Amino acid sequence: MDRKLKRWEMALMLGLLCALVGGSWLGQEQHELADSVIRFHVIANSDSAQDQALKLAVRDRVLEEAQAVYPSNATLEGARSALESSLTQLADAGRQVVEEQGYDYPVSAQLTQCWFPTKEYDGFALPAGNYTALRVVIGEGEGQNWWCVAFPPLCLGAASETVDTAAQAGYFSQDQVKLVTGESEGYVLKFKGMELLGQLEAFFS
Incomplete structure (x- = not known):
């Protein structure tokens, strides 16, 4: 009985150890990638067809404005600093679109x-x-989201870079390129593991 119990305890401890090691590795990989990008997140006022169309119009204008505020050959920190100092300008750009289309929703950035x-x-x-x-956020911010990557500029229309050109500019490592383009070995399992890890972190926090 004691031997069976010890085996069970050892198996449980081994499983927990594997989960911790695997989770730590996956978490580190995701954190390193997250430290290389600035995402772009637009939330519509509601899910009505009109508000969803307005969301896309605001997205286009704010992306255009964001592209204009980046310094030449911006680094990640340079882009972050430029965005932080231009939040009012970006919100105003979105609000202008809202007013042009006949709405009075507030817009925050x-x-x-x-x-x-x-x-x-x-x-x-x-x-x-x-x-x-x-x-x-447009108005009540209760509609479906739109998101992409504001920096490196992977979603800036004609100015968009590819992942490869972003890597050439030093924004991504080759391992990160393989991960985000699906060339990394076992990337599907990695992505699923990162998803589950994020849900666990959110649950315990």
Whole structure:
């Protein structure tokens, strides 16, 4: 009986150890990636067709404005600093679109930490986790979200970079490129593990 109990205890301890080691590794990988990007998060007033269309118009204007405030050859810290000092300008740009389309919703912009689920884009994907984000909220902010990457500029229309060109500019390591483009070995399991890890962290916090 004691031997069986000890085996059970050892198996449990081994499982917990594997989970901790695996979680720590996955968490570190996600954190390093999160430290390389600034996400862009736009929240519509509601899920009505009109408010969703307005969200996309605000998105386009704010992205255009964000591109203009970045310094030449911006680094991540340079982009962060430029965004922080331009939040009022970015909110005003979004508010102008709202007024042009005949609405009176307030628009706010902030640079904050947000949790994102795993998200696939055109040619790359980002795992779930906490990221610094330029967060724009329209009106009540109760509608569906739109999100992408504001820096490196992977979502700035004609100025968009690819993941490869962002890597060439020094924004991503080769391991990070392989992860976000799906070339990393076992990336599907990694992404799922990061998703579960993020949910556990959110639960215990």
